Amino acid sequence: MAAMVLDGRALAREMRDDLSLRVAAYVAQHxxxxxxxxxxxxxxxxxxxxxxxxxxxxxxxxxxxxxxxxxxxxxxxxxxxxxxxxxxxxxxxxxxxxxxxxxxxxxxxxxxxxxHRKDIDGVHPINVGLLNQNKPSLVPNTPAGGMLILERYGIELAGRDAVVIGRSAIVGGPMSTMLLNAEATVEICHRATRNLADKVRRADVVVTAAGKIGLVTGDMLKPGATVIDFGINVRPDNTICGDVDYASAFEVAGAITPVPGGTGPVTTMVLLNNVLKAAIATHVDIDDDMAQC
Amino acid sequence: MAAMVLDGRALAREMRDDLSLRVAAYVAQHxxxxxxxxxxxxxxxxxxxxxxxxxxxxxxxxxxxxxxxxxxxxxxxxxxxxxxxxxxxxxxxxxxxxxxxxxxxxxxxxxxxxxHRKDIDGVHPINVGLLNQNKPSLVPNTPAGGMLILERYGIELAGRDAVVIGRSAIVGGPMSTMLLNAEATVEICHRATRNLADKVRRADVVVTAAGKIGLVTGDMLKPGATVIDFGINVRPDNTICGDVDYASAFEVAGAITPVPGGTGPVTTMVLLNNVLKAAIATHVDIDDDMAQC
CATH class of the missing domain: 3.40.50.10860 (Leucine Dehydrogenase, chain A, domain 1)
Incomplete structure (x- = not known):
């Protein structure tokens, strides 16, 4: 059975329309x-x-x-x-x-x-720490976009087994934290990990953020698994692909993000949404300060 | 075959002797x-x-x-x-x-x-973030003590599969980060985790920080696994025990911390060591400031 395609472009379009309205409302007010x-x-x-x-x-x-x-x-x-x-x-x-x-x-x-209040990439240690403590913060856009896709397509996470391949500060690391905050059991894999295929095979949700073409293939997946591919790799012929072999994975997975058109477009929208969020936070502060004058 | 006992009391004694000397030297200098x-x-x-x-x-x-x-x-x-x-x-x-x-x-x-420079428990978001980014910081004492025990007894971590049960802000969470920073593959389990026994059985290193008597028993362990027990539970008869059933685990594990006498005594020494570390950092700052006067 073929997988459901997790269409990042469609989600990004909706987000853009919604954001445009909220930006206009913000400008009119402030x-x-x-x-x-x-x-x-x-x-x-x-x-x-x-x-x-x-x-x-x-x-x-x-x-x-x-x-x-x-x-x-x-x-x-x-x-x-x-x-x-x-x-x-x-x-x-x-x-x-x-x-x-x-x-x-x-x-x-x-x-x-x-x-750190303007750190819309969520790279300042204080934002990293707040995310880790499951408290409100500005969070890295790429994994936040991945979580939005999962939410939008109704993929359940609580109690599910997730494997995250890659532990970078802006993708793999925070994605692991976000999945954990969503009550998934999370296994974090990386360069030193042994028997990666065994680990992937047990996972209900597989997340790749390694930047390696063909890292995960269909035969490594549990049938029905959800695959979120953050990889953006350039093939010798200059076309773009993810870390997952899409053709074979598509036949086994239950749901999968294509590359391009999966996590990428959503990332930008999350980023712009963070700009508005930061603007609102600042303006609320300023309004408070004014009120105290 | 019986496990090697990871003796926290002995390690704590050594640390105390070493720390006393360094404190005396610091006092003499500053x-x-x-x-x-x-x-x-x-x-x-x-x-x-x-x-x-x-x-x-x-x-x-x-x-x-x-x-x-x-x-x-x-x-x-x-x-x-x-x-x-x-x-x-x-x-x-x-x-x-x-x-x-x-x-x-x-x-x-x-x-x-x-x-945050005095946060010797490593609970300030900035310290949590720095640990997460694998940068120097003041880190929570309990997991830092667990890592010291592993290091002291020469337990290899790079490429090994570790399972951490519990994700609290001061024990399970930072312990997972520290194991990951030491190149282990880390699976983080918690209340919502399913099939915990299967996960424990695959692990080379099992860490418990759940506060639940009898959470891990010998039959759940891979023979030869290392067990670090952070649990401190009070039995009905007022005696103290960990999260791991020590008697059965002792027969299967390769190495295990007893409770009491395992991670506990080391925690206090790491904490006091952090006080000295913070004092040194402050005094170096002051000396620098003075030099600029």
Whole structure:
């Protein structure tokens, strides 16, 4: 039996329509347009493409877009100053530091300059900690998008066995935490894991975030399992694919995200939603402060 | 074949001797005695006993002990003020808020008043986040003690399958993170987990932090598995036992912590070690500040 396709594009469209309305309502109430700030040390083309797509998405939902592009010769001090400037800028509601930074930079020190209330990528330790403690916080967009897809398609998680392959700070790690917060039993696998196929075979929900083509194939899956594929890999012919061999997995899984068109489009919408969330939080604070004057 | 006993008392004795020497050296250099501050809303007797044992331990390693006992009628504001006072007190290096707080208090707001550099229990979101990101931080004492026992007895973790039962903020949760940081594959089980016995049976390392007598028995273990028992339960006859049925587990496991005498004594030593660590960090900061004057 073929799997149900977890259509990220359709979900993203709905989210965009909803977000546009809420942004318009916010602007009418606060006379301030929610603004995304992106800090980017110029590196590869794919990052540039991503930033441009963010710019277009901002425009479509009615948000401002502020961009700080640093030359690759920029010093650590210049990078930190760029982040500090956006953090202190009352017009900027949400900030993204385009990751990974070139290795010459100290990422942790850079993130240290980030106002955690504007950290819409959820990379500041305080947001990581709050997520870990299952408390309200700004959470990483990619796994939050994955969770939205699961919720939207009514995939049950409580008491189910989930395997997450990959433990990166912005995808695998927080996805494990979110699944755990949703009462799943979570097994976290990574480079050092032995007998990966056995572990995948026992799982009701399989999440890949490893960046490795063909990591999971249909014969490794429990029939009916749900597959969330966060991988974005470029094949030699320049086409995009995930970590999961879609053709074989499609025949065994119960539900699966395609790549492209699965988790990716939802990620951007979660990110923009976080900008609005941060804007609302700030404005409520300001209104409170005013009330105390 | 009987298991190797992971003797926490012996390890704690060694740690105490080592810590006493380092405290004496620190005092000689900085003319300041490392000081533990404990904030306690009076509740049950067992917490009182624990605080008293901390007081004795401080004394034995040459540290000061400062105690702020609040009556159970104390308001949230009084509690937060107590925490704030210790946070601002230059004589206090490390602070413990005796947990769990009575439910009428907002724990998160209370922890918010804690200077994270004095948070020797590792409960402040920023410390939770740093541990999660595998960066230096003050970490919860109980799981850190468990990791020390594993290290001390040469139990390999990289690539091994670990099961952690319990996901509390101060034991199960951070223990999972620490095992993951040590390259183990980690499965996190909890109340909603199904088929717990199957999961335990596959694990090379079994960690219990559930507070439930008889949760794991010998027949659930893989022969040769390492068992770390964080449970501290009181039997009807007032004796103490862990979550693991020691008698049956002892016959199957390769190595096991007894209760009492396993993880418990090490926890206190890790805690006192964290006080010294916090004192050193503060004093280095002060010295740096002085140098800039």
């Amino acid at each position: 006379y301030h347009t929610p603004t995304l700030g992106v800090i980017h040390v110029y590196g590869d083309r794919s990052a540039e493409r991503y930033v441009r797509s963010l710019q277009i998405s901002c425009n479509r939902v009615g948000m401002n877009f502020k961009y700080y592009l640093l030359h690759h010769t920029a010093t650590q001090r210049e990078l930190e100053s760029a982040i500090y400037t956006f953090s202190a800028d009352p017009n900027v509601d949400g900030i993204i530091i385009q990751m990974p930074l070139p290795i010459k930079y100290d990422s942790a020190a850079a993130v240290g300059q980030l106002d | 003319y300041h005695t490392p000081t533990l501050g404990v904030i306690h809303v009076y509740g049950d007797r067992s917490a009182e006993r624990y605080v008293r044992s901390l007081q004795i331990s401080c004394n034995r390693v040459g540290m000061n002990f400062k105690y702020y006992l609040l009556h159970h009628t104390a308001t949230q504001r009084e509690l937060e003020s107590a925490i704030y006072t210790f946070s601002a007190d230059p004589n206090v290096d490390g602070i413990i808020i005796q947990m769990p707080l009575p439910i009428k208090y907002d724990s998160a707001a209370a922890v918010g008043q804690l200077d």
